[in-house]
Amino acid sequence: NASLKTFKIDYSRDRFLKDGQPFRYISGSIHYSRLPRFYWKDRLLKMKMAGLNAIQTYVPWNFHEPQPGKYQFSEDHDVEYFIQLAHELGLLVILRPGPYICAEWDMGGLPAWLLEKESMILRSSDPDYLAAVDKWLGVLLPKMKPLLYQNGGPIISVQVENEYGSYFTCDHDYMRFLLKRFRYYLGDDVVLFTTDGIFEKYLNCGALQGLYATVDFGTGVNITAAFKLQRKSEPKGPLINSEFYTGWLDHWGQPHSTVKTEDVAFSLFDILARGASVNLYMFTGGTNFAYWNGANIPYSAQPTSYDYDAPLSEAGDLTEKYFALRSVIQKFKETPEGPIPPSTPKFAYGKVALKKLKTVEAALDILCPSGPIKSLYPLKFVQLKQYFGFVLYRTTLPRDCNTPTPLSSPFNGVHDRAYVSVDGVPQGILARSTVLSLNITGKAGATLDLLVENMGRVNYGKYIKDFKGLVSNLTLGSSILMGWMMFPLNTEDAVRSQLGHWGGEDVRQHGKAPSSSNYTLPAFYVGNFSIYSGIPDLPQDTFIQFPGWSKGQVWINGFNLGRYWPTQGPQMTLFVPQHILTTSAPNTVIVLELEHAPCQDNDTEPCTVAFVDKPVISGTMAHSLPLKPV
Ligand SMILES: *[C@@H]1O[C@H](CO)[C@@H](O)[C@H](O)[C@H]1NC(C)=O
Ligand SMILES: *[C@@H]1O[C@H](CO)[C@@H](O)[C@H](O)[C@H]1NC(C)=O
Ligand SMILES: *[C@@H]1O[C@H](CO)[C@@H](O)[C@H](O)[C@H]1NC(C)=O
Ligand SMILES: *[C@@H]1O[C@H](CO)[C@@H](O)[C@H](O)[C@H]1NC(C)=O
Ligand SMILES: *[C@@H]1O[C@H](CO)[C@@H](O)[C@H](O)[C@H]1NC(C)=O
Ligand SMILES: *[C@@H]1O[C@H](CO)[C@@H](O)[C@H](O)[C@H]1NC(C)=O
Numbered sequence: 102n103a104s105l106k107t108f109k110i111d112y113s114r115d116r117f118l119k120d121g122q123p124f125r126y127i128s129g130s131i132h133y134s135r136l137p138r139f140y141w142k143d144r145l146l147k148m149k150m151a152g153l154n155a156i157q158t159y160v161p162w163n164f165h166e167p168q169p170g171k172y173q174f175s176e177d178h179d180v181e182y183f184i185q186l187a188h189e190l191g192l193l194v195i196l197r198p199g200p201y202i203c204a205e206w207d208m209g210g211l212p213a214w215l216l217e218k219e220s221m222i223l224r225s226s227d228p229d230y231l232a233a234v235d236k237w238l239g240v241l242l243p244k245m246k247p248l249l250y251q252n253g254g255p256i257i258s259v260q261v262e263n264e265y266g267s268y269f270t271c272d273h274d275y276m277r278f279l280l281k282r283f284r285y286y287l288g289d290d291v292v293l294f295t296t297d298g299i300f301e302k303y304l305n306c307g308a309l310q311g312l313y314a315t316v317d318f319g320t321g322v323n324i325t326a327a328f329k330l331q332r333k334s335e336p337k338g339p340l341i342n343s344e345f346y347t348g349w350l351d352h353w354g355q356p357h358s359t360v361k362t363e364d365v366a367f368s369l370f371d372i373l374a375r376g377a378s379v380n381l382y383m384f385t386g387g388t389n390f391a392y393w394n395g396a397n398i399p400y401s402a403q404p405t406s407y408d409y410d411a412p413l414s415e416a417g418d419l420t421e422k423y424f425a426l427r428s429v430i431q432k433f434k435e436t437p438e439g440p441i442p443p444s445t446p447k448f449a450y451g452k453v454a455l456k457k458l459k460t461v462e463a464a465l466d467i468l469c470p471s472g473p474i475k476s477l478y479p480l481k482f483v484q485l486k487q488y489f490g491f492v493l494y495r496t497t498l499p500r501d502c503n504t505p506t507p508l509s510s511p512f513n514g515v516h517d518r519a520y521v522s523v524d525g526v527p528q529g530i531l532a533r534s535t536v537l538s539l540n541i542t543g544k545a546g547a548t549l550d551l552l553v554e555n556m557g558r559v560n561y562g563k564y565i566k567d568f569k570g571l572v573s574n575l576t577l578g579s580s581i582l583m584g585w586m587m588f589p590l591n592t593e594d595a596v597r598s599q600l601g602h603w604g605g606e607d608v609r610q611h612g613k614a615p616s617s618s619n620y621t622l623p624a625f626y627v628g629n630f631s632i633y634s635g636i637p638d639l640p641q642d643t644f645i646q647f648p649g650w651s652k653g654q655v656w657i658n659g660f661n662l663g664r665y666w667p668t669q670g671p672q673m674t675l676f677v678p679q680h681i682l683t684t685s686a687p688n689t690v691i692v693l694e695l696e697h698a699p700c701q702d703n704d705t706e707p708c709t710v711a712f713v714d715k716p717v718i719s720g721t722m723a724h725s726l727p728l729k730p731v
Pocket of ligand 1: 323324325326329
C-alpha cells in the first residue's frame with residue numbers, strides 16, 4: 102500500500118526513517134546512459150549482490166532532448182524502465198536529474214543547442230536558460246513522480262543541480278527557482294538534496310535552505326573534517342557522502358587513473374562505521390559510446406572507456422575491488438544469499454581486414470545530402486544545428502602558396518581538431534590549444550578543406566560554454582580566409598546506409614601526399630566478419646583493437662562504439678557489447694580514420710582491426726612500446 106510508504110530525514114537522531122524505521126543507504130552509481138539496456142539487469146543484479154540497498158543515477162538532459170522539443174525516452178534512453186528494473190530487483194534509487202550533471206559527460210549533460218543563444222549564462226537565473234530548464238523539468242519530473250517512494254516506486258531522494266557551489270555564478274536565485282520547480286513537479290514529501298565538494302566556499306554557494314546539504318569526497322581525506330563541513334550546513338540529520346570515489350576519470354594522453362582497493366575499502370569502512378549513508382561513485386562506469394565523452398580545461402578530452410577503476414569493470418566484470426568492498430559491507434549488513442552473476446565470457450573473433458571505402462570528401466553527397474551552408478566567415482557547429490561529430494569547412498586558396506605558408510588560428514579557434522588538406526593532399530592538423538599554425542602549399546583556387554572534429558564539450562568549470570567548429574577566423578599568411586562552405590556531416594545515417602555501399606572511386610585525390618607528410622585523407626574503411634553459429638553461446642562480448650591506426654571513430658553494425666586513439670592512449674581497445682553482434686549475417690565494421698591509416702591505397706598492405714578477449718585501457722603513451730593488459 103503506497104500510502105504507508107514514507108521516506109524522511111529524522112533530524113532528532115541524525116538518520117533517515119524509511120516507513121518509520123531507521124535507515125541508511127549504501128548506494129552505488131550506475132549511469133544507464135553509459136550501458137546498453139541489454140546489460141542493465143546484469144549490472145544492477147551484481148550491485149544488489151554486493152550488498153548495496155540503493156543505486157544512484159544521473160539523468161543527462163542532452164541524452165533525452167537532442168534537439169529542442171524532440172525527446173528520446175525509448176530503448177537505451179528508457180530511464181523509467183531502468184528505474185523500474187532497479188525496483189523489481191529490490192534496489193532503491195537516488196535520482197540526480199541535474200539539469201547540470203558534470204559526470205565527464207558532454208557539456209555536463211546540458212544540451213548544446215542552448216548555445217544557440219550565445220549570450221546565455223548557463224546554470225544561472227538567465228531567463229532564457231530558466232525557460233529551457235523549466236520546459237525540460239516539466240517533461241522529465243512528471244515521469245519520475247509515480248516512481249517516488251511515497252508513490253510506490255523506488256526513488257527515495259532527488260538531487261537538485263550538481264556541485265553547484267564550485268561553479269562561478271553562485272546564483273542563489275537559480276537554486277531557489279530549481280527548488281520551487283522540483284517541489285511543484287514532485288510534491289512536498291520527497292527528500293531533495295544538494296551535493297558539494299568539501300570546501301566551505303562550495304557549500305556557501307551550493308547549499309540552500311530547503312535542500313538537504315550533502316558532501317562528496319574520495320580516499321585520502323580527513324573524514325572527520327569532511328563531515329564537519331557538512332555539519333556546518335546541516336547541524337542535524339544523516340551524514341552523507343554522495344560521491345565516494347572508487348576510482349577516477351581518464352583523459353587521452355594521460356596515464357590511466359586507478360585508486361587502490363585497500364584505500365577504498367579502508368575509507369568505506371570508516372564512513373560506514375560512522376553510521377553515514379554513502380554512494381560509491383562509480384560502482385560501474387560503463388562506456389562513453391558515440392560522441393558522449395566530456396573534456397576538461399586546459400582542453401583535454403576524456404576517452405571512450407569510463408571504466409573508472411570501479412568495482413565492476415567497463416564490461417561489467419567482477420573485480421578484486423568488488424569482493425573487497427562487499428566484504429566491508431558485510432561487516433555492517435547482510436548481503437543477499439545466492440550466486441553472484443559471473444563476469445560475461447569474452448571472445449577473440451580475431452583479425453578483420455578492412456578495405457578503404459571512400460574518403461570523407463568523396464562521400465560528401467551521402468554525408469551531407471542537403472549540401473553545404475555558405476558564409477563569408479566560418480560558422481560554429483551550433484549555428485549549423487550540428488551538435489556532435491564533424492563538419493567539413495571548405496574554401497579556396499586566394500593566392501598561390503608555392504612556398505610553405507602558415508594557415509593559422511590566431512585566437513585558438515579550432516574546436517577541437519582540424520584535419521587539413523589542399524586539393525586532396527593532406528597537409529596536417531590544427532589542434533585546440535596545442536597546434537595553432539600549420540604550413541600549407543597549393544595553387545590559387547585550390548580547394549582547402551578542414552574536417553573539424555568536436556572531441557567532446559567541456560563538462561566542468563566555467564568553460565562549459567564550449568562552442569565547436571571554427572569559432573574564430575583562420576588566416577593564411579596575414580589575411581583572413583573568407584568565402585566558406587560548411588558541410589555538417591550526418592555520420593550516423595551515412596554509416597547505416599554503408600555510405601551508399603561500394604564503388605564511387607575517390608576521384609578527389611589528385612596527387613600523392615608530400616613525402617614529409619605522414620597523414621592520409623580522412624576516410625571510411627569497411628570490413629566484415631562472420632560469427633559461426635556452430636560455436637555455442639556466441640555472440641559474446643569482445644574488445645576491438647586498432648593496430649597501426651591513429652585516431653578516429655568506429656561503428657559495428659551501425660552502432661557507434663566511440664572514438665579510438667591508440668597513438669595517444671591510454672585506451673587501446675574499445676568495449677564491444679555482444680548485443681550489437683549477430684550470428685545470422687556478417688557483422689560490418691566501419692572505421693573513420695582521421696589521421697593516418699595503416700594501409701596504402703594500392704591494397705598491398707591490408708588494414709586490419711583485431712577482436713581480442715582482454716581490454717587494454719592503461720596502454721603506454723607510445724604505441725611502439727609493448728602493451729600491458731589490465
Ligand atoms: C582530522 O580533522 C579533525 C577535525 O578537523 C582533526 O581534529 C584531526 O586532527 C584531523 N586528523 C588528522 C589525522 O589530521
Ligand atoms: C613554416 O615555414 C616557414 C618557412 O619555410 C618556417 O620558417 C616555419 O618554421 C614553418 N612553420 C611551421 C609551423 O612549420
Ligand atoms: C572574422 O573576421 C571578420 C572581419 O574582421 C569579423 O567581422 C568577424 O566577426 C570574424 N568572425 C569571427 C568568428 O571571429
Ligand atoms: C607523424 O605523426 C605523429 C603523430 O601521429 C607525430 O608525432 C610525428 O611527429 C609525425 N611525423 C612527421 C614527420 O610529421
Ligand atoms: C565481407 O568481406 C569480404 C572480404 O573480406 C567480401 O568479399 C564480402 O563481400 C563482404 N561481405 C559483405 C556482406 O560486405
Ligand atoms: C603501394 O603504395 C606504397 C605507398 O604509396 C608504395 O610504397 C608501394 O611501393 C606501393 N606498392 C605497389 C605494389 O605499388
